[in-house]
Amino acid sequence: MLLQQIINGLTIGATYALVAVGFSMVYSVLELANFANGAFYVFAPYIVVLLYASMGWGFIPAFLIAVLATGILGAMMDRFILTTIRNHKAQTSSSMVATLGVSTVIINGLIAVFGSATRSLPNAVNIGRIYIGSAIMTGNQLVIIVMSVIIMAVLSIIVYKTKLGSAMRSIAQNQVASRMMGVNVNRIITVTFLIGSASAAIAGTMVAMYYGSVDTTLYTSVSVKTFASAILGGIGSVPGAMLGGVIIGMLETFVAGYWTSAYKDMIAFIIIIAFLIFKPNGLLGHRKLNKV
Amino acid sequence: MKQFLQGWAKNEKWVNLVLFAIAVVYPLLFTRAYLINIGTLCLVNVLVSLSLNVLTGYMGITGLGWAGFFGIGAYTAAILSTKLGWGFLATLLAGAVMTALCGILVGLPTLKLSGRYVAIVTMAFCEICRALETNLDWLTRGSRGIPGIPRLALFGFRFPKWMQYYVILALVILTMFIINRIINSRLGRGIMAVKDDDIAASAMGVNPFRYKVMTFAIATAFAGLAGAFYAHYIGFIDPSNFTFDQSTIFISMTIMGGLGNLMGSVLGAISLTVLPEILRPLLDVRQIVYGVLLIVMMLVRPQGILGGFNLKHIRQQMSVRSGGEKHE
Amino acid sequence: MNEVILRTEHLTQRFGGLCAVHDANIQIHKNEIVGIIGPNGAGKSTLFNDITGMYVPTEGKIYFHDMDITGKKPYEITKLGMARTFQNIRLFPTMTVLENVMLGVHCKTRSNLIDVVLKTKRARQEEEETQKIAEDILKITGLYDFRYNYATSLPYGLQRRLEFSRAMASSPEILLFDEPAAGMNEQETHDLGEFILKLKGMGYTVVLIEHDMKLVMSICEHIYVQDHGECIADGTPEEVKANPSVIEAYLGKDE
Structure with missing residues (x-):
């Protein structure tokens, strides 16, 4: 029972982690809560449904196209909407409202095209199941966990080991100074959005596969939980976001498994508030010095 | 635009009077129940948006979970009136006080954090409220909601719809009056100083934390007041009225109207309440158009329709120029 | 000489391993113009931030009119009668x-x-x-x-x-100015000097951190010289100018 809960928690936590990494990257460079992230998370599986289930494509090409399309959508949102708002030197809350607008358009666009009923997504990954003692790990769960680990490793390498990553981190610390040091700030931010929305797309598709279905109501709770994961781990920290995602995923699985599923969401939020009060920089975040 | 603003600033009293007259005459001209209903809902949203503007516009903290506070007011009024039979004057007051207490409870431990974290705290709080509303069955009847919340009534006389409209109108005007008084006082200056630069404010003798808690309490009180009225007006509430989606609508109204400008909140709330109604014939496409308009609005005027305009300052600047002093 | 209205005793401020201010003992007399000078990073602003409550000193005490104000919040200190300006205007x-x-x-x-x-x-x-x-x-x-x-x-x-x-x-008793002449041209600096003297005439006590030697030497009655967190000299402008360690640590560096 315990082992089974851990496996289930880890699976769902891994997907939160994946969305949270992208969210956290955007948040750290712009201090912007990107509400469209949740919409990207449901956008991708719908594309997969369209290409794979309806049009009969292979799963892998459908999946790749969906992730790519979502990534481009995210980059376009930044390039055509958010960059303009930034150039107005407006507060980030205006950008936030714009991302709300984008998410409204995406979600309702999906409803208009696909209808508001739940759509099923046939399981493409049929590799049986693994028995670990009395617990079962399905092929889907294995794929989700392995994929998440691989993608997050890649993202870590991008953020911490490449020139692009160091540009991102420098923008997060000081945008003006980065610009003066020759960093093309707007382009780097756009790329950050591309990566962020692509990782949300991967997570969303994997979760849809896991549950065998996709519907548009998922996006709010996902938005809120990725927020939570990112804060818990420490904004701007890739390993932090992973840790945060896994903890939130585990926590809700455990609360649902051992107590009541009614309060599974609430516990996560109480923990966020507690964390913000006692450890506002998260588990792995950096302390920002309050300089006079 | 500049001339328009100057003209407005010069005749602000008259403009306010005309707007007030329009608000008073509205239910007399448009007697259809549907239109009075829309008017009333507009005013409820105006009240919420005003309260959120206090926090977000004047204090600089983005309130992401405002539906949570709105909901506390609504549930307080609903429970007190259905279970204990309180009259509406008492429940409106109780809704405001209860919400302000919750605001202080949330604010005390968290308002030392930077504003962006407080935004997330309010969001999390909204979700916690909803979880409690859904699960405290003995108190809130869970997801079945609370039906039969008595309509506004005095001495056994139940107010018809149009009278309820005037009640909320009175509440809105009272709220604007109070907020205006606060903003144009030493407290208002303190609030704005903390928003602009809390370190400098602190060096000038303003206790930023105390001001944040005070502002949070004021803002949540008005949100609760709006919620309490809403519960009586609508007669039935359940947790789905107070979701995070509803919160995002509230914050959109406030930001689109313009931060730090009370008339902006009026404009933002009315337009985002009326817009979905106008778009109703578009059916499925309605929400898409709504989203697109939100985006376009932010592209054209990211600071909101009336954001950044301070009529008092404009008037003062005009008085200096017409006074013959030549400084720019 | 007037009474001492502000003094620090063994004031020390450490940030992690860095000691920004070490054992500072400063005395400010009523209606005096006091200068605090020293090269960049000498701990002058940190001293100000400690006095005005922006930082809580690691060790030592600050007294204002014999009242212990160590660790008080900035807004409390301002209410007692001390007001400051910032190096980067706020x-x-x-x-x-x-x-x-x-x-x-x-x-x-x-x-x-x-x-x-x-x-x-x-x-x-x-x-x-x-x-x-x-x-x-x-x-x-x-x-x-x-x-x-x-x-x-x-x-x-x-x-x-x-x-x-x-x-x-x-309406403070003491005004603390953090680099008031920064970015000013010669004429503006001169006017600033006049202005500060006028403040003295109005009864204020003024403490300033300043890099402009000409200004400091011409208006200050007492000068403290900070270097690497240590106070290496203090006295009247003449005394400070003549002090060999000041010349070595500060003026000497400028050639």
Whole structure:
């Protein structure tokens, strides 16, 4: 029972982690809560449904196209909407409202095209199941966990080991100074959005596969939980976001498994508030010095 | 635009009077129940948006979970009136006080954090409220909601719809009056100083934390007041009225109207309440158009329709120029 | 010599391994103009931040009129009668010049929420007085004509002057200026010197951190020299100028 809960928690936590990494990257460079992230998370599986289930494509090409399309959508949102708002030197809350607008358009666009009923997504990954003692790990769960680990490793390498990553981190610390040091700030931010929305797309598709279905109501709770994961781990920290995602995923699985599923969401939020009060920089975040 | 603003600033009293007259005459001209209903809902949203503007516009903290506070007011009024039979004057007051207490409870431990974290705290709080509303069955009847919340009534006389409209109108005007008084006082200056630069404010003798808690309490009180009225007006509430989606609508109204400008909140709330109604014939496409308009609005005027305009300052600047002093 | 109104005893401020201020013992006498000089990173601003409550010192005590103010919050210290300006000007950009200065009077007024909502007699009186005090100060500092402009729309030099005005509005005993002449040309610096002397004439005590030697030497009565967190010398301008360790540590570096 315990082992089974851990496996289930880890699976769902891994997907939160994946969305949270992208969210956290955007948040750290712009201090912007990107509400469209949740919409990207449901956008991708719908594309997969369209290409794979309806049009009969292979799963892998459908999946790749969906992730790519979502990534481009995210980059376009930044390039055509958010960059303009930034150039107005407006507060980030205006950008936030714009991302709300984008998410409204995406979600309702999906409803208009696909209808508001739940759509099923046939399981493409049929590799049986693994028995670990009395617990079962399905092929889907294995794929989700392995994929998440691989993608997050890649993202870590991008953020911490490449020139692009160091540009991102420098923008997060000081945008003006980065610009003066020759960093093309707007382009780097756009790329950050591309990566962020692509990782949300991967997570969303994997979760849809896991549950065998996709519907548009998922996006709010996902938005809120990725927020939570990112804060818990420490904004701007890739390993932090992973840790945060896994903890939130585990926590809700455990609360649902051992107590009541009614309060599974609430516990996560109480923990966020507690964390913000006692450890506002998260588990792995950096302390920002309050300089006079 | 500049001339328009100057003209407005010069005749602000008259403009306010005309707007007030329009608000008073509205239910007399448009007697259809549907239109009075829309008017009333507009005013409820105006009240919420005003309260959120206090926090977000004047204090600089983005309130992401405002539906949570709105909901506390609504549930307080609903429970007190259905279970204990309180009259509406008492429940409106109780809704405001209860919400302000919750605001202080949330604010005390968290308002030392930077504003962006407080935004997330309010969001999390909204979700916690909803979880409690859904699960405290003995108190809130869970997801079945609370039906039969008595309509506004005095001495056994139940107010018809149009009278309820005037009640909320009175509440809105009272709220604007109070907020205006606060903003144009030493407290208002303190609030704005903390928003602009809390370190400098602190060096000038303003206790930023105390001001944040005070502002949070004021803002949540008005949100609760709006919620309490809403519960009586609508007669039935359940947790789905107070979701995070509803919160995002509230914050959109406030930001689109313009931060730090009370008339902006009026404009933002009315337009985002009326817009979905106008778009109703578009059916499925309605929400898409709504989203697109939100985006376009932010592209054209990211600071909101009336954001950044301070009529008092404009008037003062005009008085200096017409006074013959030549400084720019 | 007048009584000592501000003094620090063995004041030490460490940030992690870095010791920004070490064992500072400073005494400020009433109605004196005191300069704190030293190369960049010598711990001058940290000293200011400790005194005004922005930082809590690691060790040592700060006394204001023999009252221990160590660890008090900035707003409490301002209320006691100490006001400061910042090295990088910190005005309130969405407020007008007049409102910025009126905020300075904030700590002298008492109206609470009920007063301001009901516009009680106290609220009205205080508001009138506040405005009058602020306008009087603006007339002294020559910013009256700009009173309705937004604070940050002023040119740099005037923004500095506005910061002085705002500090004066809290009617402090001691004014602490952090590099007031930074970014000013020779004429402006000269005017600043005159202005500070005028403040002394009005009864204020002024402490300033400054890099402009000419200004410091010409107006200060007492000078403390900081280097690497240590106070290496203090005395009258003449004494400091003659002090060999000062010449070595500071003036010598400049050649």
